[in-house]
Amino acid sequence: xxxxxxxxxxxxASLADVGAAFLLLASAVRAVPAAIKEKQxxxxxxxxxxxxxxxxxxxxxxxxxxxxxxxxxxxxxxYVPMRxxxxxxxxxxxxxxxxxxxxxxxxxxxxxxxxAELGTMKVxxxxxxxETLAINPVRYLVAPRLLAxxxxxxxxxxxxxxxxxxxSWLVALVGLNVSxxxxxxxxxxxxxxxxxxxxxxxxxxxxxIIALMGCYHGMRTEGGAEGVGIATTRxxxxxxxxxxxxxxxxxSLLFRAVFMG
Amino acid sequence: xxxxxxxxxxxxxxxxxxGVNLAxxxxxxxxxxxxxxxxxxxxxKHIIGLVKPDSGRIMVDGxxxxxxxxxxxxxxxxRFGMLFQGAALFDSLSVxxxxxxxxxxxxxxxxxxxxxxxxxxLALVGLTGVEDARPAELSGGMKKRVGLARAxxxxxxxxxxxxPTTGLDPIMADVINELIRTLQATLKITSxxxxxxxxxxxKIGDRLAMLxxxxxxxxxxPEEIMRTRDEAIKQFIEGRAEGPISVH
Numbered sequence: 001x002x003x004x005x006x007x008x009x010x011x012x013a014s015l016a017d018v019g020a021a022f023l024l025l026a027s028a029v030r031a032v033p034a035a036i037k038e039k040q041x042x043x044x045x046x047x048x049x050x051x052x053x054x055x056x057x058x059x060x061x062x063x064x065x066x067x068x069x070x071x072x073x074x075x076x077x078x079y080v081p082m083r084x085x086x087x088x089x090x091x092x093x094x095x096x097x098x099x100x101x102x103x104x105x106x107x108x109x110x111x112x113x114x115x116a117e118l119g120t121m122k123v124x125x126x127x128x129x130x131e132t133l134a135i136n137p138v139r140y141l142v143a144p145r146l147l148a149x150x151x152x153x154x155x156x157x158x159x160x161x162x163x164x165x166x167x168s169w170l171v172a173l174v175g176l177n178v179s180x181x182x183x184x185x186x187x188x189x190x191x192x193x194x195x196x197x198x199x200x201x202x203x204x205x206x207x208x209i210i211a212l213m214g215c216y217h218g219m220r221t222e223g224g225a226e227g228v229g230i231a232t233t234r235x236x237x238x239x240x241x242x243x244x245x246x247x248x249x250x251x252s253l254l255f256r257a258v259f260m261g
Numbered sequence: 262x263x264x265x266x267x268x269x270x271x272x273x274x275x276x277x278x279x280g281v282n283l284a285x286x287x288x289x290x291x292x293x294x295x296x297x298x299x300x301x302x303x304x305x306k307h308i309i310g311l312v313k314p315d316s317g318r319i320m321v322d323g324x325x326x327x328x329x330x331x332x333x334x335x336x337x338x339x340r341f342g343m344l345f346q347g348a349a350l351f352d353s354l355s356v357x358x359x360x361x362x363x364x365x366x367x368x369x370x371x372x373x374x375x376x377x378x379x380x381x382x383l384a385l386v387g388l389t390g391v392e393d394a395r396p397a398e399l400s401g402g403m404k405k406r407v408g409l410a411r412a413x414x415x416x417x418x419x420x421x422x423x424x425p426t427t428g429l430d431p432i433m434a435d436v437i438n439e440l441i442r443t444l445q446a447t448l449k450i451t452s453x454x455x456x457x458x459x460x461x462x463x464k465i466g467d468r469l470a471m472l473x474x475x476x477x478x479x480x481x482x483p484e485e486i487m488r489t490r491d492e493a494i495k496q497f498i499e500g501r502a503e504g505p506i507s508v509h
Contacts, residue, residue: 117353125349128311132343133363133415134335140366 021216028142028212035143042144049110049145049211050152054159060105061160064097065089065167073176082178086186089168091195095255098161099199100247103153103206107239111214114145115235118218119228127219137219145211153207154200161196198254205250206243213239262287262451263419268307268317270300277303279475281317290445290452292466294459296497296506299472301455302346305421308453309341310334339367342412346424348404350396356383356407357392363415382410386440402433409440413448420444422454426461438464459498471497473506 035042068089076082118141121127130137165187172178217235221227268281277300285291295301306312307319310329319327326337350359358365360382361375370378380392386406396404405425412420425441426434438461445452445465456462462469463483471479471486471494479486479494486498496504 121351124347125345126351128306129343129345129349129351129411131311132309132338132341132421133366133411134338135362135366136335 020220021212024138024142024216024219025146025208025212027138028146028215031136031139031143032147034139035147038140038144041140042147045144045148046152048113049106049148049207050156053106053109053152053156056105056109057102057156057160058163060101061098061163062167064101065093065164065169066171068092068097068164069168069171069176073172073178082176083182083186084189085172085176085178086169086183087189087191088186090165090187090191093164093168094161094196094199096199096247096251098164099153099157099202099206100243102157102160103203103210103243104240106153106156107206107210107213107243108236110149111210111235111239112232114211114214115218115221115232116228118215119221119231122219122221123224123227142211142215142219145215146208149207149211150204151207153203153210157200157203158196161199198250201254202247202250205246209242209246210239213242262322263308263453264318264320265304265307266318266320268304268314268319270303270307270312270314276475278307278314281472281475281477283470283477283480285451285453287451288449289467290441290454290465291468291470292462293453293455293470293472293477294457294462294497295455295472297457300475301457301472302423304472305343305423305453305455309338309343309421339363339415340418341421342415342417342419343421344405344408344412344423344425346427348396348408350399350404350407350411352396354396355392356388356394356396356399359396359407360410360414362411367415379410379414382414383407385413385444386410387436402429402436405429405433405437406440409437409444413444413450416448417450419451419453422452422456424456424458425454425465426456426458434458434461435464437461441465459500473497 069085072085072088073082076085118127127137127141130140169180169183172183173180214235217231217238221231263285265281265283268278269276270278281304283291283293293301293304303312307314310326314327317327318325321337321340326334329337351362354362357376357379360379364370364375364378365372376392383389383391386409388403388406388410391399391403391407396407399407422441425437429437441452441454442465444450452465454465466483468480468482469486470477473493479489479491486494489495493505496506502508
């Protein structure tokens with residue numbers, strides 16, 4: 001009985017969590033027009049989420065690209081001609097690896113920092129202080145981060161796509177003896193602009209998830225330093241899970257038509 | 262001007278406020294005293310709508326503000342200023358931006374004008390030349406004073422003080438007390454403070470109210486409380502471990 005009660009309570013608590021997060025999303029979206037007027041706040045977050053993440057994304061993408069080339073070549077050997085190397089890598093990078101790995105990396109970096117910042121503001125009463133100044137924290141803190149997330153994730157993803165392809169080309173050229181011409185001919189083969197676009201649509205949603213989870217867990221932090229730690233962990237774990245789940249849902253919606261056609 | 266009517270508030274199984282009644286007249290200073298954790302701060306936060314009561318009403322100038330949300334609530338809040346226990350300065354902003362944030366957000370004043378106004382308010386609390394410092398660079402007493410400058414930046418009618426002297430050395434505590442008195446005298450601000458510092462309570466309060474067991478158990482002038490025969494109140498104001506108030 002206790003187990004059932006526990007399971008039931010956890011389920012109700014999780015559903016309440018989902019509901020509260022959606023409510024925050026709704027009020028943040030409503031606050032976006034007012035938030036846009038304060039460009040400074042949005043630009044600050046765009047710099048932090050986007051430009052600040054570039055070095056990290058550069059490193060992860062170049063190695064992701066490199067390892068894709070190595071693994072693809074390993075699976076191709078004796079069966080598939082190397083001229084398809086670029087094709088496979090290009091597709092997997094723009095459809096999947098670019099958006100998802102970028103989101104996971106930024107989710108860890110930015111999601112954690114948003115949750116820690118807002119969590120500290122919450123426990124030191126800075127969010128209450130905003131309220132007493134008649135400043136809506138959702139408009140002042142959440143909306144700029146949400147906006148910056150949905151704008152900058154696609155931008156960083158484009159960067160990640162380029163770097164990953166660059167990395168795989170370098171590995172193909174130096175490590176696998178595939179010529180530049182062969183690699184890029186393969187890349188252009190079956191290359192659809194819609195694939196890139198769909199990857200960026202995914203990045204848009206991932207950006208929203210990262211910012212929302214960081215803000216949501218940050219704003220409901222309770223109880224000092226320990227609470228901030230818990231909020232940070234929750235923000236990262238929940239955004240990573242939601243990114244992977246949303247990736248599946250979006251992939252089913254965006255790419256199914258292409259396969260059937 | 263401000264009236265709390267039968268405020269009840271519970272957090273989980275713990276009933277913090279069980280029927281608080283308190284009236285504050287325009288221009289006067291009421292100090293709510295009571296032990297740490299007895300719900301003083303919660304009471305203060307009810308007045309400005311940071312905490313909503315389970316039952317009861319909060320009246321400002323005869324209008325019920327209890328259930329207000331959104332813009333209506335913000336309109337009421339613009340008439341208030343609040344000094345937080347830990348000052349609650351925005352650590353991503355400089356001192357003058359902290360003080361001027363309300364003005365930057367709610368008025369058409371330019372940054373330069375707001376900066377001038379922020380400097381004036383900082384001068385009122387005895388601070389000069391710290392406009393561009395970050396809150397992290399300031400001492401505890403300076404943070405409190407910046408918090409006070411921020412609380413009065415929008416020329417509020419009412420200022421709420423949450424433990425204004427807690428964590429300060431006795432001299433700095435007295436400086437803050439003096440400041441609060443001066444602001445009341447010069448700006449004619451209605452003030453509500455909560456504190457467990459009796460010296461501060463006597464110094465700034467026109468009237469004192471003691472919160473104990475979720476209710477206001479005493480309400481009167483500093484002279485009246487000093488003459489009280491109530492053992493619990495005497496125990497508190499004299500700061501004794503023995504008495505009817507059990508220590509756990």
